[in-house]
Amino acid sequence: xxxxxxxxxxxxxxxxxxxxxxxxxxxxxxxxxxxxxxxxxxxxxxxxxxxxxxxxxxxxxxxxxxxxxxxxxxxxxxxxxxxxxxxxxxxxxxxxxxxxxxxxxxxxxxxxxxxxxxxxxxxxxxxxxxxxxxxxxxxxxxxxxxxxxxxxxxxxxxxxxxxxxxxxxxxxxxxxxxxxxxxxxxxxxxxxxxxxxxxxxxxxxxxxx
Numbered sequence: 055x056x057x058x059x060x061x062x063x064x065x066x067x068x069x070x071x072x073x074x075x076x077x078x079x080x081x082x083x084x085x086x087x088x089x090x091x092x093x094x095x096x097x098x099x100x101x102x103x104x105x106x107x108x109x110x111x112x113x114x115x116x117x118x119x120x121x122x123x124x125x126x127x128x129x130x131x132x133x134x135x136x137x138x139x140x141x142x143x144x145x146x147x148x149x150x151x152x153x154x155x156x157x158x159x160x161x162x163x164x165x166x167x168x169x170x171x172x173x174x175x176x177x178x179x180x181x182x183x184x185x186x187x188x189x190x191x192x193x194x195x196x197x198x199x200x201x202x203x204x205x206x207x208x209x210x211x212x213x214x215x216x217x218x219x220x221x222x223x224x225x226x227x228x229x230x231x232x233x234x235x236x237x238x239x240x241x242x243x244x245x246x247x248x249x250x251x252x253x254x255x256x257x258x259x260x261x262x263x
Contacts, residue, residue: 056258057227062090068242079109089239166202178209220257
């Protein structure tokens with residue numbers, strides 16, 4: 055089954071809408087410079103309102119390991135996503151770890167050989183921002199990356215391209231933030247959210263592995 059993560063959740067209404075539409079996981083950004091950032095207390099409040107069996111993911115950028123563990127315990131996170139330039143040893147945490155790799159070209163896949171993590175998230179490289187670019191990258195690179203482990207496809211996904219992306223890459227999971235937002239960064243457009251997940255599920259059922 056395709057795993058769908060809705061990231062950059064900032065309020066309970068968006069979290070519950072994502073779950074109601076069929077998302078497997080919701081993500082919280084703990085990076086003060088992001089327009090989608092939340093405090094640990096806010097994330098904890100949102101987590102308390104979602105139903106069981108939904109995976110909660112905390113996104114961190116070059117954060118101290120002890121601080122990651124503290125926030126994860128406080129909020130009740132299931133999975134840690136490291137989205138910075140963390141070395142392999144920084145991925146040894148008490149929870150499952152997703153390591154994000156920002157992709158420019160095939161040479162970036164050399165990094166994947168160095169990490170022992172539960173999955174890799176492939177995002178679009180930008181010199182100006184860590185994530186949330188709204189831009190796609192060459193999906194052939196994502197296909198090649200599957201040799202190194204489970205791949206979560208991110209970077210510029212939206213309701214208009216998600217079916218094509220899934221049929222092209224056949225990823226373990228997909229991740230979206232910007233592509234289902236409304237006019238205000240950090241707030242989800244529930245119509246886009248529903249359409250994105252419906253199309254993703256449809257594509258995952260009809261894709262030929």
